[in-house]
Amino acid sequence: MLNHRPLRLAVVVAWLALLQACIYVPRTTQVFDPECQIVANHMVLEEVQVAAIQGCSNQGCVALVVGAGVVSAASAIISGTIVVTGNVAYWFERKAYCRKQP
Numbered sequence: 246m247l248n249h250r251p252l253r254l255a256v257v258v259a260w261l262a263l264l265q266a267c268i269y270v271p272r273t274t275q276v277f278d279p280e281c282q283i284v285a286n287h288m289v290l291e292e293v294q295v296a297a298i299q300g301c302s303n304q305g306c307v308a309l310v311v312g313a314g315v316v317s318a319a320s321a322i323i324s325g326t327i328v329v330t331g332n333v334a335y336w337f338e339r340k341a342y343c344r345k346q347p
Contacts, residue, residue, distance in 0.1 A: 267292050267293065267294050267313075267317050268292075268293055268316065268317060268320040268324075269290050269291065269292055269293070269317070269320045269321045269324040269325070270290070270291050270293055270320070270324055271288050271289070271290060271291075271324045271327045271328045271331065272288065272289055272290075272291045273286055273287070273288050273331070274286070274287050274288075274289060275287075278339065278343075280343075281339065281342070281343035281344060282344050283339065283342050283343065283344070285335065285339050286331075286335045286338070287332060287335060288327070288328040288331040288332050288335065289328065290321070290324055290325060290328055
C-alpha cells in the first residue's frame with residue numbers, strides 16, 4: 246500500500262512557499278467618476294512581501310513556511326473583510342454625493 250503522506254506534505258510546503266512572507270493590506274484608491282462629477286474612493290487588496298525565507302533546513306524550514314502561510318492567509322481574510330466593508334461604505338457615500346448631469 247502506498248503512503249501518500251510525504252507527497253501531500255511536499256505539495257503543501259511547495260504551495261505555502263509561494264505565499265512565503267507575503268501579507269495583504271487594504272489600500273484606498275481615488276478615481277474621478279464622470280457620471281456623478283465626483284472623486285470616488287475604492288478599496289483594493291495589495292500584496293506586500295515583507296521577507297524571504299532563506300537558509301533553513303529540515304523541520305525548521307517546514308515550520309517557517311507553514312507559519313508564513315498561516316500569516317498570509319489570515320492577512321488575506323482580515324484585509325479582504327476590510328476591503329468589502331470599505332467598498333460598501335464608499336458605494337453609499339458615492340450615492341449620497343452623486344450629482345448626475347441631465
